Amino acid sequence: MEFKVSHTDGTARTGTAMTDHGSFQTPAFMPVGTQGTVKAIEQREIVEIGAEIILSNAYHLYLRPGTDILEQAGGLHRFMSWDKPILTDSGGYQVFSLSDLRTIEEEGVQFRSHLDGSLHRFTPERVVDIQRSIGSDIVMALDECAPYPCDREYAVSSNALTLRWAERCKKRFSATIPLYSHQQALFGIVQGSVYPDIREYATKVLTDLDFEGYAIGGLAVGEPAEEMYEVVSLCAELLPNDKPRYLMGVGTPENLLEAIERGVDMFDCVLPTRNGRNAMLFTRNGSFNITNAQFKADFTPIDPECECYACRTFTRAYLRHLFQVKEILGLHLATIHNLHFYQWLMRQAREAITSESFSQWKQQILSSLRQEVPIYS
Amino acid sequence: MEFKVSHTDGTARTGTAMTDHGSFQTPAFMPVGTQGTVKAIEQREIVEIGAEIILSNAYHLYLRPGTDILEQAGGLHRFMSWDKPILTDSGGYQVFSLSDLRTIEEEGVQFRSHLDGSLHRFTPERVVDIQRSIGSDIVMALDECAPYPCDREYAVSSNALTLRWAERCKKRFSATIPLYSHQQALFGIVQGSVYPDIREYATKVLTDLDFEGYAIGGLAVGEPAEEMYEVVSLCAELLPNDKPRYLMGVGTPENLLEAIERGVDMFDCVLPTRNGRNAMLFTRNGSFNITNAQFKADFTPIDPECECYACRTFTRAYLRHLFQVKEILGLHLATIHNLHFYQWLMRQAREAITSESFSQWKQQILSSLRQEVPIYS
Numbered sequence: 001m002e003f004k005v006s007h008t009d010g011t012a013r014t015g016t017a018m019t020d021h022g023s024f025q026t027p028a029f030m031p032v033g034t035q036g037t038v039k040a041i042e043q044r045e046i047v048e049i050g051a052e053i054i055l056s057n058a059y060h061l062y063l064r065p066g067t068d069i070l071e072q073a074g075g076l077h078r079f080m081s082w083d084k085p086i087l088t089d090s091g092g093y094q095v096f097s098l099s100d101l102r103t104i105e106e107e108g109v110q111f112r113s114h115l116d117g118s119l120h121r122f123t124p125e126r127v128v129d130i131q132r133s134i135g136s137d138i139v140m141a142l143d144e145c146a147p148y149p150c151d152r153e154y155a156v157s158s159n160a161l162t163l164r165w166a167e168r169c170k171k172r173f174s175a176t177i178p179l180y181s182h183q184q185a186l187f188g189i190v191q192g193s194v195y196p197d198i199r200e201y202a203t204k205v206l207t208d209l210d211f212e213g214y215a216i217g218g219l220a221v222g223e224p225a226e227e228m229y230e231v232v233s234l235c236a237e238l239l240p241n242d243k244p245r246y247l248m249g250v251g252t253p254e255n256l257l258e259a260i261e262r263g264v265d266m267f268d269c270v271l272p273t274r275n276g277r278n279a280m281l282f283t284r285n286g287s288f289n290i291t292n293a294q295f296k297a298d299f300t301p302i303d304p305e306c307e308c309y310a311c312r313t314f315t316r317a318y319l320r321h322l323f324q325v326k327e328i329l330g331l332h333l334a335t336i337h338n339l340h341f342y343q344w345l346m347r348q349a350r351e352a353i354t355s356e357s358f359s360q361w362k363q364q365i366l367s368s369l370r371q372e373v374p375i376y377s
Numbered sequence: 378m379e380f381k382v383s384h385t386d387g388t389a390r391t392g393t394a395m396t397d398h399g400s401f402q403t404p405a406f407m408p409v410g411t412q413g414t415v416k417a418i419e420q421r422e423i424v425e426i427g428a429e430i431i432l433s434n435a436y437h438l439y440l441r442p443g444t445d446i447l448e449q450a451g452g453l454h455r456f457m458s459w460d461k462p463i464l465t466d467s468g469g470y471q472v473f474s475l476s477d478l479r480t481i482e483e484e485g486v487q488f489r490s491h492l493d494g495s496l497h498r499f500t501p502e503r504v505v506d507i508q509r510s511i512g513s514d515i516v517m518a519l520d521e522c523a524p525y526p527c528d529r530e531y532a533v534s535s536n537a538l539t540l541r542w543a544e545r546c547k548k549r550f551s552a553t554i555p556l557y558s559h560q561q562a563l564f565g566i567v568q569g570s571v572y573p574d575i576r577e578y579a580t581k582v583l584t585d586l587d588f589e590g591y592a593i594g595g596l597a598v599g600e601p602a603e604e605m606y607e608v609v610s611l612c613a614e615l616l617p618n619d620k621p622r623y624l625m626g627v628g629t630p631e632n633l634l635e636a637i638e639r640g641v642d643m644f645d646c647v648l649p650t651r652n653g654r655n656a657m658l659f660t661r662n663g664s665f666n667i668t669n670a671q672f673k674a675d676f677t678p679i680d681p682e683c684e685c686y687a688c689r690t691f692t693r694a695y696l697r698h699l700f701q702v703k704e705i706l707g708l709h710l711a712t713i714h715n716l717h718f719y720q721w722l723m724r725q726a727r728e729a730i731t732s733e734s735f736s737q738w739k740q741q742i743l744s745s746l747r748q749e750v751p752i753y754s
Contacts, residue, residue: 040705041692065698072674073694081690099451102547297441297449313420313458317450321413321442328417328708 001138001185001212003244007354011236011263014353017053017244019085019137020182021077021372024052025242026265027029027349028254029342030087033275036080037058039273040328040335043082048307049336050343052084053137055268058130059122061090063113067133073136075180085100087187087268089138090127093145093217093249106161113352123167128176128186135180139217141169143189155193162191163205170209185212190235193218194227203238215242216264220250229258236263253345253369257362259348272342276334279323282341286371290334295320308340309333378515378562378589380621384731388613389641394430394590394621396462396514397559398454401429403621403642404726406633406719407464408485409650412439415459417712418704420459426685426713427720430514432645436468436499437509440490445509452512452557464564464645465513467504470522470626471592481521481737483538501545505553505563512557517592518546520566526597539568540582542647547586562589564623567612570595571604579616593641597627606635613640630659630722630746634739637726649674649719653711656700659718663748667711672697685717686710698703 005015043123073079102111108123188211192198246266283303301311323332352361450456479488485500508516526695565588569575623643660680678688687710699707729738
């Protein structure tokens with residue numbers, strides 16, 4: 001994978017990452033396609049809303065459809081008919097979320113499937129192998145995502161384990177080759193909870209191991225936003241300038257802009273898709289729940305300035321009706337709109353960086369995003 | 378509404394119906410959009426699969442979003458952003474299905490909403506008014522759909538009531554004008570259960586009232602297919618040649634072809650959409666449940682000859698995975714495919730009639746449709 005920063009604006013930057021499945025511009029927001037489908041949207045519509053890379057999840061794909069099916073299909077790209085870049089999370093986060101069902105050891109993590117209780121073990125090596133079977137363009141190392149709050153002692157030992165696992169991932173990755181006709185890149189993950197010295201140590205060790213990109217993990221797990229931003233600032237400052245930086249699982253439009261300002265290049269989050277399915281819509285002028293009675297006879301688009309299929313075609317009143325009567329099309333249109341909004345926000349951010357006006361633009365758009373939505377009719 | 382038969386082949390015929398929202402070719406299959414949305418498919422995709430007219434339901438739309446909202450929107454076409462023809466069922470069928478919640482009187486039917494138990498009354502006049510508010514291109518009269526089996530006495534009196542209601546609908550329709558800038562057409566409904574003489578009487582009375590089209594109602598309610606076909610033959614023979622004939626709520630591909638052969642022009646049915654959402658897919662070579670284990674590693678399209686988005690883009694293995702992991706995209710792709718299949722079947726039928734080879738084609742396609750689906754991999 002190649003990565004080129006084309007413009008900087010303070011610590012914010014914009015650039016392009018190139019994979020064998022094409023390039024994506026950064027800052028980039030990756031729609032989440034945990035199970036090999038971004039929920040409630042078609043593949044051609046993911047392209048239509050402007051996404052250039054999606055995220056999927058090794059843990060979920062390992063359980064279903066399983067690596068045997070993925071290998072027979074020729075990898076996840078072919079299995080799901082998506083020919084642009086894919087990043088896969090290792091599944092560590094999902095495994096560690098199964099708190100009663102897993103045990104962490106030096107070797108790896110043993111867990112019981114959330115589906116049928118069957119016993120499985122993920123080691124750093126196994127997780128690389130699974131992502132070789134998946135054929136994702138960007139492979140994530142196995143890490144332990146520490147909870148918040150997390151005492152210092154736990155953070156130190158958890159981070160040390162994550163670093164030993166990172167080294168084993170790197171070793172396995174170097175010792176194996178892609179199963180399909182495209183290259184894959186391996187990213188390391190910086191952990192260390194909210195402790196600056198642990199984060200600094202993690203960054204140094206990982207940088208010495210020399211990954212093709214670096215994720216900042218273990219954030220947006222309950223800590224105050226200010227603590228998150230401080231960790232992001234520190235990590236971004238310490239990570240190499242010529243490699244992409246990926247803030248995992250974040251977040252709100254505000255979180256994204258604050259992180260971009262601090263030098264982050266890549267994001268993923270279920271917020272636009274999950275909130276959309278819960279009738280919560282993002283607009284340039286504030287977010288709202290479309291089921292509110294105020295939209296009953298509101299025949300304006302969700303966002304009059306938005307160019308997505310939902311806004312070009314339908315009204316708030318119609319979308320409200322779809323949610324009221326529990327029709328699938330409601331989930332679908334809300335997903336299209338919210339993902340389009342996130343992609344629009346990233347495009348605007350890239351333009352603001354290119355024109356060296358990011359901070360001013362950020363202030364302006366944030367005050368717009370925080371508005372109460374006016375009643376139109 | 379204008380209707381022109383362009384070719385006949387025995388009693389089968391093909392033609393064009395013209396409305397102010399454009400024309401549709403017959404025989405036509407109308408996807409069912411009960412609540413102002415065809416379930417699990419976008420409006421632009423309804424066009425893409427080749428449908429030229431959809432069906433919606435006055436009872437459901439009357440309850441939600443309500444005629445006030447529809448009138449403020451400028452009618453259902455604008456409310457749901459569908460600019461092609463719409464036929465609305467009067468809702469009689471739905472009301473009569475609420476067997477414990479409704480009482481039938483000369484004046485009309487009183488019923489309790491299936492949503493909140495609130496009391497409502499549908500009269501023939503009210504049902505016309507509601508469909509004026511909806512603005513459907515084709516308005517259906519209020520009828521009573523008798524159950525099956527149904528004794529002769531009940532069938533006689535029920536049919537007599539339906540005919541008195543039809544006359545009142547016609548009178549109200551003639552005394553009112555469209556609310557929007559397009560014309561509407563009123564269809565009468567032939568009832569009479571499986572009794573030929575009652576059907577014949579109904580046809581005569583309705584024809585004397587002179588509707589713009591005629592539906593054959595009260596079928597596919599549990600009677601054997603042969604009885605249905607006999608009633609269809611009789612009604613089609615008695616109904617005027619220059620008006621469209623619509624067989625309500627029917628049916629399987631086989632039902633459609635048998636009815637087309639007997640002279641039916643229009644159909645609606647939830648089968649392709651509902652079965653699709655239950656993982657049952659129609660193909661030229663038989664139907665199957667995509668969740669079957671035999672499709673786990675079947676990397677062929679649902680139907681290799683089909684040109685729908687699902688078949689052009691995805692494999693059976695992927696679609697099976699989507700249903701296994703309960704992803705919305707599965708419902709969506711199955712709906713697109715099944716509706717596309719029904720539209721393909723209608724196109725083929727029209728071509729066969731035009732080339733005067735309908736019966737031979739029908740035999741051929743029916744034996745193909747009845748096949749066991751071969752295992753490809």
